[in-house]
Every structure is written in C-alpha cells, then in structure tokens.
Amino acid sequence: MKFGAITIKDIARELGISASAVSKALKDSYEISEKTKKLVLECAKKHNYQPNPMARSLKQGNSKALGIIIPTIDNNFFSQVINGVESVAYSKGYNIIMTQTHESYELELSNTDLLTIRAIDGLLISLSTETKDISHLKRLHDQGLPIVFFDRVSNEINTHKIIADNFRGAYEATTNLIKAGYRNIAHLTSSINVSITAERLKGYEQALEENGIPVKEHYIKYCPQGGKDVDEVQQALNELLDAPDKPDAIFTATDRVTTTTLALLHRMHVKIPTDIALLGFTNTQLADVLNPPLSQVFQPGFEMGKKATEMLIQLIEARRPVEEFETVVMPAQIFMRDSTKRP
Amino acid sequence: MKFGAITIKDIARELGISASAVSKALKDSYEISEKTKKLVLECAKKHNYQPNPMARSLKQGNSKALGIIIPTIDNNFFSQVINGVESVAYSKGYNIIMTQTHESYELELSNTDLLTIRAIDGLLISLSTETKDISHLKRLHDQGLPIVFFDRVSNEINTHKIIADNFRGAYEATTNLIKAGYRNIAHLTSSINVSITAERLKGYEQALEENGIPVKEHYIKYCPQGGKDVDEVQQALNELLDAPDKPDAIFTATDRVTTTTLALLHRMHVKIPTDIALLGFTNTQLADVLNPPLSQVFQPGFEMGKKATEMLIQLIEARRPVEEFETVVMPAQIFMRDSTKRP
DNA sequence: TTGTAAGCGTTATCAC
C-alpha cells in the first residue's frame, strides 16, 4: 500500500504469529493472551501502525464519513454550522467531507454524485437557492442513504429536519421595526425556491397585518440568486428607493442579501438609519463593528450543526429503519440596536 | 454492501457472464466484444451502478481524496482558499476532506491523525498559530505523504510552499501610511510562531527605517492566539492607546486581528481615522461596507488555493520522487482609501 | 489461546 505503511500482516510476520491473532489483539479481544497483546501493541506502536481505513470500510460496509452540502462556506451562518457539525462528528469518530454548491443546482447535482460515489454513511444538506427538483436526493434517500436537512429544507422527503424559527424571527423583527416607528417597511429576500423565504415572508406579513399596516406587493423584492448576483440586489434597491412611497426601513432576509445591501447602500451614499433603517437575518461577525452597528436576527448555526449531526448519526447507527421523523425548530434571536431607532 | 447498491457481481449474474468480463467492459477494454459491452453498459445504467470507491481504493492503493487543514473557515481568506482548492480538485476527480484547527496545536495533531487515518493521497496545510513542533507532519512526510504548505509555512520540511508576498505587502502598507502623513505607526500582529508574522514584521520595519523613522519595540504587539482571544487584543490596544507617545496609526497583520481590532475600537469609541488610522492584512468582504471603509492588504486566497492544489496533485501523480521543490510567492494588493488619509 | 479460511468489491494476470 501507499507510502510504506505497515499492515497487520507485517506485524504478524515479525512476531511469528497469524494475522488474525494480531487483529484480535489490536481490538483487545478476550481470546488473546495478555502476553501476545502486549507484544502486538508494542510492535504496532513501534512501527506506528495505522489500520487501513479502506480495507476496514470495505469489510464493514461503512465509511465513517459524513457528507455535508452547503450553499457556501463564505457565510458566517454556514461556517458556524460546520463548526457544530465538526464538534459532534469528530467526537463520534466520523470524518466530514464538505462541498459547496455556490447556490447552483448544477453544482449541487455533481457534488452529490461526488460525495455518494465516495461512499458516505450519511448526508447533511442545505439546499441551494436554485434547486427546485430534488429527485437526485430522493433517489439516494430511497436507496437508504440517511439524510438530514437543515435550514433550507424540502418537504418532498420524509426525514429529520432542523430549521430556525424563521416565521417567528421575521415576525419579531418586523414588529420591532414597527414599534421603532417605521411603517413603510420593505422586505428584501432571497429566492422563492428555498423554504426559509416563504416562512420569513409570512412572519413579515403577519406582523404588518396585526399592526394594521397593509402589505404592499412592490415592497417585497426577491433575489433569485440569493444575493450572489450583486445586480439583482442593486435593481431591487433602486426600485425601492425610487418608489413614490419610498420605504423608511428594509427588512432583509439572509446573510448574503444583508451584506450586499449594506455594501450597496454605502456605495450609493444612502445613510443608515437616517435615510433608511435596516434589520436583517444575518450572522455576520461584523454586525457590531459597522457604524452604525447592524440590527440583526441571529440564527444559532452552531447549535443547528450539532443537532443535525446528532440526528444523522442516530439515523446511521439505528438498527432498524426509523419510523418517526422529527422537525426541530430552533429559536432565532433579535438584536435591535439604537441605530435602528428613528433618528 | 450498504443501501442495496449494485455490484459488478450482480451485473455478471444477471447477464450470465463473469465479473471480470463486466469489469473490463465497463472500462471499455479492447478485449471485450461490442455486443457484450453494450449489454453491460445498459445493465449498469439500468441499475444505476456505481463502483465501490473503497474496493477500488483498496485495490489501487489511493483514495482520490485530498486532506486540507486550515486554522478556521471563519476567515474570508481561508474560505477563498477552499474555493480555489475545490475548483482544481474536483476537476481532477479528487474529493476534499477539510478540518479546522481553530488555531490549536492539539486540534492540529488530532485532525492530522483523523485525516491520515482516513487515507488521503496528499495534504494541504496552513499551520495554526500555536504550532511550534511539526514532528507530526515530518513523520508523515518522511513516510511519503505528499504535503504542500500554504500561507503559514514551515521551513523544517522541504516541499512545495505557497505564500503571499508578506514582506512586500507589509512594506508597502507601512510606506503608504507614512506617505499619508503618519509617523507613529504601531504594528499589531499575530503569534510569533507562524511564518507570516516575521515576514510582515520585517516589511514594517524596513519601511520605517527607509523613511528615517525609528522602530519602537513597544509599538509592536503580538497576539499569541492570533486574535482568537479578544482579551489579548484588548490588552495590546490598551497599552498602545495609553502610551505617552500614543500611535497615530496601526498596521494590523491578519484578518482576525484586524476584525477584532475594529470591533474593540468601536466599542471603545475610538474613531477611525480621526483618533487613529488603521490599515490591515485582511480579506474581509465587509472592508468596503465599514464606515469609514477599511484600508487593507488583500491576499489572493483563491489563487493560492488553486496553485497549492495543482502542485499537490502534481506531487501525488508524479512517477518518481520530486527532487526540486518550489516556493511560490504571490503578490498581495494594497487598497488604500481616503479614510486613511489624515483628517 | 491461536490459526485457518472465507469474503468485502474491484482489477490484473493468465488461461482457455
């Protein structure tokens, strides 16, 4: 095998015993004498023996690897998720094979292939904004691959799901803006394809309705690419700012959209909150550093990653097929700052 | 094997031919008749046959997987690197198994184990700030594992390395500050353990010297944890701001340190650039969004990731041991903004 | 307590 690695056979030969004895000694089997165990352990240590994972996987039919597909690493929310996933996976002896879709359906397809071709024991996935058809995932799921969805989930597959409380987060964010004195509140959101968009939209609408503020269709702007394309955000902002009933606040729906909006407003010399107030779903570390600091809805990415991984490993290690699937909803937190108060 | 996957044997049985015939047909061998090939291909497609990667790896002695160890994903520079790595690796049929060290030597050790235990064909690594002893990597390298260092490299292992032009970047950044009228320029940097720290320090010192400005030891502050620990940055800032010869500018050495410094200065109500100017090595997407926008030294993470991966794959696929190792230096770019001009 | 042998899925070698 590669780079002169020591195998069980080498140890067996050196000690003049059989390979199976070595194998058993290494897993501290009761059928092996203490003396032999000692010898084997020493020899293994001496040569820095590492079992070949591929041979072991082949034999045992699992790979001890988890696949994770996220839109982009370049988003504080998802990098927190990864941290959560790592913290659980490593402690249970699983490796992580991660890929990004960059919000592209094509990439989601090819990455799914790559991952499953590499034989993962289970898959964590947050759908890309472009994804409408999930038959690639259905096929895998039908074949028995354990899948857990997080954040951007699909209703077409019956399995565990972890989501943030998008409705409540959006509802409270909007309510906060209303309480702060804004009434012309626009909603700049992501692609209509992903689950979170609809949920946040509902929260926004309900908050307006409960406060007797009519929902205006032209205050709701979608970014089909999820803000990946700066132009789509720019166009939405232009339409909002040029409207005769120009909004006095914007509620942005995702980290990416929020960040891009901030950058564009800055470039356009639109002052926050003097010209327009901003409150967004985001997880940006820099929210506090901005001047004025950004009011935000914080999603617990780390906890979501942890929970999703726990559930996935549970699915993988379950003896029999799981009957009951859960959808876990995690609360989101609002940070409302003075900077969002009416000047 | 797992979730009812079809194997070569199944196809052989279904078609009433031997497994080896199927194997050959699938790789379009010249010794198989067109008719049989057609049959096999059809059958394979019908059952959605995927070769078992573990069996193949076991047989061929490689895993078609690259390991990558970075300090943290939560840093725009490293996430750009990942993107660069992905773009090359996938196109050459390699998967990526990534882990973070969170700047901890312990984690670097255990992650290195995890990765190599999983049998990777090669390793990309950027050292953690805590790492002084690299014998864990030396061992692997001696055993023949191809390794490419990027950004934070070690001189103790002779292999390919990719670095940003840290000296030049720091030199130019400092020169820019001097030209903008600052003379009391502090340098807030990372751990003394990582290679980039020394290089940037040299650039800073040389720029001062060439302009006849004496280097003051108490203007140079290290963050042993690389800014992971907010307190170490806070303490450094306190000492700088409380000095009788309080600096009028700070040159920060890394993304993390820069971000933390920004957050702290904001919290301390220290105005930029009125109270103190700031110019940092960083890659933060939000540099433009800040008010005032941050002057920065931009490192080409994507290109580094690409280049490092190309070199690693070249090492892996080289027939014979490589004799000549390269150290590639990539230019860094300075973005100096009006906001750094003297008010 | 230890050894033998079969087998995981694939491929390479060699017969036929």
Place this chain on the structure above:
DNA sequence: GTGATAACGCTTACAA
C-alpha cells in the same frame, strides 16, 4: 473474447 484466480488489508466464524 471470456473466465477463473489471486490479490489489496482487514475481520470473523470456525477449526485446532
């Protein structure tokens, strides 16, 4: 052209 066989490294009945 096709098939049998061995081998990659490891595990596990079962035999000794």
